[in-house]
Amino acid sequence: MIRAGVVGASGLAGGELVRLITQHPDLELTFLGGSSSIGRRPSELHPGLRVGHQLTVRPVTEATADEVDVLFLATPAPVSAELAALLADRVPALVDLSGAFRIRTPDLHDRWYPKARRRPDLAERFVYGVPELIGDRLKDAPLISLPGCYATAITLGLAPLTLGLGLDLGTVVVDGKSGSSGGGLHLRTADLHPYRSGAIAPYAPTGHRHAAEVADFLEHARPGSVTRLSMSAYGVSHVRGLLTSSYVLTDEAVDARELARAYLRFYRGKPFVRVRRHEETLIPVPDPQAVLGSNYADVTALYDEDGGRVVVLAALDNLVKGAAGQAVQAANLRFGLPEETGLTQQPVVPA
């Protein structure tokens, strides 16, 4: 058994990690870390988790390293930056779910994450990326940084165009729609049920930092991939799951069937990415309800001749493929386990 620890256990991603580790045949939960809920058990923090789990939340120290083989950091970026500095050389595997180590271009990092001070030596040792795109680099990687939930969806959607077909995408306008769990658990009036229910809340109409993260990744993966990538993000009236719509403007004609084939080809052999095709009838295009609770990402690309656009849609469960599930997937690859180990749960639909 691989001993796993979770820091940030009281948050939504932390709770989801506990859920997935509990279901995992080769991971054993041996440490729960945090600062705000010291002494509490998972069942007190997350209503779904089984009564009876004996671990309680403790502060993270150097000694934490002795209790785990892999430590998942489900903490805010500044906390992750500090904990990584403390433990990077002590823990066999550190998997960070925050933005502390995502953006590799230094001044871009500093602009978008000013509170997570960048230590160049440390930052450069982190392997960052969507596992489907960097899987072989995760094998034996000691320090892993995972993309944000939106960034995962946008990147999975655009990769077949730019990394697969080798297209320069020019201008891309992204519209992201997410349920309320995407924003975490903040005690704000606008996040109370009466005001969040029924809302289409433009919470980040401009300036979402996942746009910078995606552009930075694509530029490193293949220079010239995207000229300008902008994003607006909206909170809609459900709890779990997000959809990204990436509008890729193009003046050239696109062969719709060739487009579909390119996506199928690009994700052949990737168990968690499902390319949605038209023959499936009830929900023919990506919709987050169809992935709920699972580690799947559903993607498709459609050509809009009138509009001069390729419409790229990607749906995933922000707490699973967008956070905890992807972290477990990365840990599987890190330790040489089959990618799907412990992640075979099918979507819970309808829910």
Next chain:
Amino acid sequence: MIRAGVVGASGLAGGELVRLITQHPDLELTFLGGSSSIGRRPSELHPGLRVGHQLTVRPVTEATADEVDVLFLATPAPVSAELAALLADRVPALVDLSGAFRIRTPDLHDRWYPKARRRPDLAERFVYGVPELIGDRLKDAPLISLPGCYATAITLGLAPLTLGLGLDLGTVVVDGKSGSSGGGLHLRTADLHPYRSGAIAPYAPTGHRHAAEVADFLEHARPGSVTRLSMSAYGVSHVRGLLTSSYVLTDEAVDARELARAYLRFYRGKPFVRVRRHEETLIPVPDPQAVLGSNYADVTALYDEDGGRVVVLAALDNLVKGAAGQAVQAANLRFGLPEETGLTQQPVVPA
């Protein structure tokens, strides 16, 4: 009292017309028309309407003209086309909520509404438009065609830029998000509560006809307004209200304060359009929950320097400002009543 009739009484827009006419001090409901619910009373068709209304649904005939001063057509486009041909010269005022007479460029109409056969003589007599933009032309107009719900929002959002500031907008990408009432009452599995709840359903990722409607209107109002306007539409997990995000690409710098002033100036004196400003705190940008049940449209425009975009947001209640309320507003203007008559209901928030 002005005698008002509603055709399509069993649909959602029809029910909303009955609601608003019941609340209107100068309109009296004298006729209910339809084909599928002959003999039924409003309270049998719409659960909120008061028990006891004595009218029942009857077929529309030439004689219907004798019973009404204004007839609202809340019918599918092909039915509206037929009813208009029958009654255009018999009823003092005909207000059509369908797409039968919206697109004025003939071949564009035929492409998007192939089943609503266009009779040129009739089509050219209809006055079409958002009342805020064509108000004076509605006075005494016998034949009125109103924009679709999305088209109303997009047009109200873009008008201050193109009709107000006189800008040529170039490329505009529209992302529309609507609740389930936007799709009407169709008995389809995907529209049942279990599958529609929790969905972000890309029901028209390309090819929504409201895009053509808006482009056609703007081109007539001011040639060259928009070069290319594309649209994708999504169904999200609430019932009533929509938000349109119009991404206007631009390489020129925009003065954000000037932008805000232009919107305030353009809608000064328009009681139903509220330009949202940042000082309001709880919900600072347009969100359909803040207009529910009312005839308001909330709009704002934000400049995204990084993205090279103006982000234009517009929110409205698709059944009120997007349908029945706007129809009553148009009828008020038609009959010389104050624009707000019977439409002063404030939003029901939270709901």
Next chain:
Amino acid sequence: MIRAGVVGASGLAGGELVRLITQHPDLELTFLGGSSSIGRRPSELHPGLRVGHQLTVRPVTEATADEVDVLFLATPAPVSAELAALLADRVPALVDLSGAFRIRTPDLHDRWYPKARRRPDLAERFVYGVPELIGDRLKDAPLISLPGCYATAITLGLAPLTLGLGLDLGTVVVDGKSGSSGGGLHLRTADLHPYRSGAIAPYAPTGHRHAAEVADFLEHARPGSVTRLSMSAYGVSHVRGLLTSSYVLTDEAVDARELARAYLRFYRGKPFVRVRRHEETLIPVPDPQAVLGSNYADVTALYDEDGGRVVVLAALDNLVKGAAGQAVQAANLRFGLPEETGLTQQPVVPA
């Protein structure tokens, strides 16, 4: 115009009062009181309210009395108790929406509202009750106390049996189901959208004080009405509206048609109570979605022969008929206006 003030303007009931007063032809909003939002305008506190209202929230003092003809207290019970002591002899009409003056039996009051100290002289001057049941006593009443939202529904449901038919009800088990707006705006994790959405939360499985309030009222109205009335309350996954199910146990056979007639007879001429009958098809029994935004209460009673029960159902909008609307209704009666003045808004359905 009657000058109206609202204290507790930042709460949900306070916001709803502002909405209804704005729509009312004979009331004018002249004062906004509160303690937590001093200096803010309604549009800053309630996202639906029109930008531009010039009043701001101020502390309540003795001088407040000079600015209003009627003062609505949408405040917690202890605050209402204090404000009533301060202003009872200074304001022509005081309408309290809290529990401070609802329970008339002194020791019962002290048990359920220990923090709202009872001043006997003041308590005895308040007129308390559902307006439909005590309407004539409201005329010229200076001090009015209104029932809680659940209490209103339960009382309207049971009154035709005990006050109409004169039955002694024996054992009554009440199950109340309410949306999230029923609990107010408290910054608690369990009230955040992710946890409140999808819940059926038994927030008061025993010991809800509205049960005591109803029993106390019925005992005063007709001694022996109810022997034992217990209640459990649940929060369900929508925002606005509640349903009460009162299970009246009985060993005697009941004539179902006679039961229906008794309800119709009891509420004849009461414009806000709609007795639901089976011939209406889409939603044949009380359901709060059918009253949303309106001052209606829908009631019905069904006989369950197998179960030896009469099932009494009552649905209302907890913020309107359960709070602000009922308060305006009481003020109308107080000032001799027709009961429906300003309250003719029809339900917004679906929403």
Next chain:
Amino acid sequence: MIRAGVVGASGLAGGELVRLITQHPDLELTFLGGSSSIGRRPSELHPGLRVGHQLTVRPVTEATADEVDVLFLATPAPVSAELAALLADRVPALVDLSGAFRIRTPDLHDRWYPKARRRPDLAERFVYGVPELIGDRLKDAPLISLPGCYATAITLGLAPLTLGLGLDLGTVVVDGKSGSSGGGLHLRTADLHPYRSGAIAPYAPTGHRHAAEVADFLEHARPGSVTRLSMSAYGVSHVRGLLTSSYVLTDEAVDARELARAYLRFYRGKPFVRVRRHEETLIPVPDPQAVLGSNYADVTALYDEDGGRVVVLAALDNLVKGAAGQAVQAANLRFGLPEETGLTQQPVVPA
């Protein structure tokens, strides 16, 4: 591998069975039966299921018996009655999820299931019950009938009182609240999202047949358990999960701590029943959101001294513990597998 077939594959319970069998280490899906979706694959019928499953829906015949070791019938009661008559002696294990074989008292069966004709010889061979209460009788049972979703919850809630403590319950009033998936996928206007969202729909205020089922089971398990058990059922505004509130009237004092201990004792060693205790804070009592997607049932009992009641609450996922999960649990017991095999999925919370 145990070969498993599912009949009724296009329904919600059928889809859930496919999901759970796919996740099960010892079951292999070898047959999909149905009448309305012949030729279709699971991914065409259920949006969450993985594209690529090669089975398609076929009609059930005698030859079906050769393809399966266990056949799950997720069919309406009359269909189950017919299929059982056809296959009872040909399939090693038949697990029926319908009401065809639940009520053992013949005239009671005929009253509540008049369309599912009872064949005494067949009916008497079925083993019926909640697995926690009849587990040892399921070992090697060839014909298994499982309780309805509400019946499972009510029975699990009441069993510790009557079967554990040996109490005669007298009068029990049950109030059941369920999400929209509880009603199946019927194309009715009232089940469309706009009308079902926001509803508290009293769809069975009297006469729900699960009440008869529970009373019949308890009477067989321990004569005199319940004197009169009545039930009312409501549809609330979420999708998955139900809560039953059983109000047990009593004139005798109950020791609350003794009550809690009795529940813990009764369900000791039962992995799927979680007795909720007060020390857990976020959601201290049963709430279906805390079991979503899992096979857990959460129960608790509270004493209401004022009301003279024991309030028994039970929450479960109607498609898992209330249907497909319980069926897999029963099949596990039938084939001598550990009860939890394939059912260790933790709840997906929040969702």
